[in-house]
Amino acid sequence: MITLHHLNNSRSQRILWLLEELGVPYQIKRYQRDAKTMLAPPELRAVHPLGKSPVITDDGLTVAESGAIVEYLADRYGHGGLLAPHGTPERLRQNYWLHYAEGSAMPPLLLKLVFQRVARTPAPFFARPVARSIATKVQARFVDPQIALHLDYLEGELGARGWFGGEGFSAADIQLSFPLEAAAARGGLSAQRHPRLADFLARIHARPAYQRALAAGGDYRLG
Incomplete structure (x- = not known):
């Protein structure tokens, strides 16, 4: 088992x-x-x-x-x-998302989490403003723009179809769920800017298997 x-x-x-x-x-x-x-x-x-x-x-x-x-x-x-079966164009697309989710989408979200914690971590009074300033600047100048780049890319990829791996639901959608949920929680994913991604999250969250x-x-x- x-x-x-x-x-x-x-x-x-x-x-x-x-x-x-x-x-x-x-x-x-x-x-x-x-x-x-x-x-x-x-x-x-x-x-x-x-x-x-x-x-x-x-x-x-x-x-x-x-x-x-x-x-x-x-x-x-x-x-x-x-x-999809190995060797098909659909499988190549699905394999891309299986790797993209962790290789490209997650690193800036992880950096966001790290720098948010740096900004909140207790420190000596003389070091606290410096640490917070560095964390804020790195997020604003690098991390947040990178997250926005990926979210806009993913939003566009859902424009031609309802799912990432093809016309129907696939394991690619399961793999992408975690970075998108993380982005919704702390990375700036909003229904106003990313309506397709917000709808995607609503649809996967409603699936009976997800609820189980x-x-x-x-x-x-x-x-």
Whole structure:
């Protein structure tokens, strides 16, 4: 049976959603972030040396990295329903989004989170204004424009179709859910500027499998 090593408020939520979309048996092993550092607990290193989530185990295999997990599960258990066959133009497009989500979309969002925390972190009174000034300037001059660039790009990609991977819902949409949810929580994604992306989030959140994944995974907040 598939075991999902699930960390609260993390990328593993979308793997849980994928498992619900596939309708395959699975079990969850839960891990909680440290309340102060927000890091994963050291117990995850017993599963994978990096101690990160998501990680799945299945038939003696350990698979890490969201894109690799999504591709593995969809290829093995999806029967062609969530990823197109290898060698097709549609599959090439879907593979692009599987890599883009973490390779291009997430880095500026992660930087946004880091610099927001730098600005809020307690520091000696003489250092606090300097730290906040640097964090604010980096966000304004580099991070926020990069996030806006990606969101505008993604908004445009939804212009010709309702889904990222093709005419229908696919694993590419599951993979892109996390950066878009993170952008909605702290990266400036708004219905006014990005109506297609806001509609995309509303549609995926309404899917029964997404709702089941929320119920199974517990608290999920990216703000």
